Amino acid sequence: MIRILLVDDHAMVRMGLKMLLDANSEMEVIGQASEGNEAIEMAERLMPDVILMDLSMPHGKDGLTATIELKKRMPEVVILILTMHDDDEYLFRVVQSGASGCILKSAPHEELLSAIQTVATGAAYLYPKATKRLMEDYVTRLKQGENHDTYSILSEREREILGLIAKGYSNKEIGEMLYISVKTVETHKSNLMEKLQMKSRPELVKYAAKKGLLDF
Structure with a gap:
């Protein structure tokens, strides 16, 4: 059974x-x-x-x-x-x-x-x-020698919020910009931090910088 x-x-x-x-x-x-x-x-x-x-x-x-x-x-x-x-x-x-x-x-x-x-x-x-x-895809990546990390498992919304958090916007400001509630922003933030295995905003900022997400 x-x-x-x-x-x-x-x-x-x-x-x-x-x-x-x-x-x-x-x-x-x-x-x-x-x-x-x-x-x-x-x-x-x-x-x-x-x-x-x-x-x-x-x-x-x-x-x-x-x-x-x-x-x-x-x-x-x-x-x-x-x-x-x-x-x-x-x-x-x-x-x-x-x-x-x-x-x-x-x-x-x-x-x-x-x-x-x-x-x-x-x-x-x-x-x-x-x-x-x-x-x-596996064959293509072998040919290109690509090295993908956990960024690829983030949703488009999580990537968007990651960039805004790294730029210093508060949860309230992000919610107003994306027309979603603060609670929804917090949920996305929690999910993306868990996927990236990070625990603080400085870690997110450093990671976002490496990914080129801090271009204003």
Whole structure:
């Protein structure tokens, strides 16, 4: 029996997934979470065999950030990312996060069940087009001799906020500039600091300078 923790911010999606997985005699949904912080707490308490993690959750900690933190706390945890984004940016960020696999929300039910069974055995799973793109990118990077770091796993909004923080703007000022709440700014700041493994503003400023983000 594969014990599964569902993480998605939509209750109806979780309900549908639970019905699908519980109908399989080899799977059991042991818990549900609506955002990353709750997922981390439940994972440490329930010790699931597989965590089915939604990538985009606007409220609380997003799926990518939660995955990175879970892999630090529980290196052996198996996480399968569920996403609607079929593009290179999200794919590379998922791979770098330490997740065991990635599957599209549009995938057939049979493919989802197969993906869960695959990662539960300790193997990795990527949908077919993703595997092809990763191989092509790997070859390209070898040819170019590129050395990518964790900056590539930041979202566009996190990169934007990183630059503004480094330039000295307060959370309130950033919120006004981007038309988002101070709480949302704080959440993005917390997420990007966690991804970059930094704990202070000076560290962010130094990092942003290296990335050329301080051009006014």
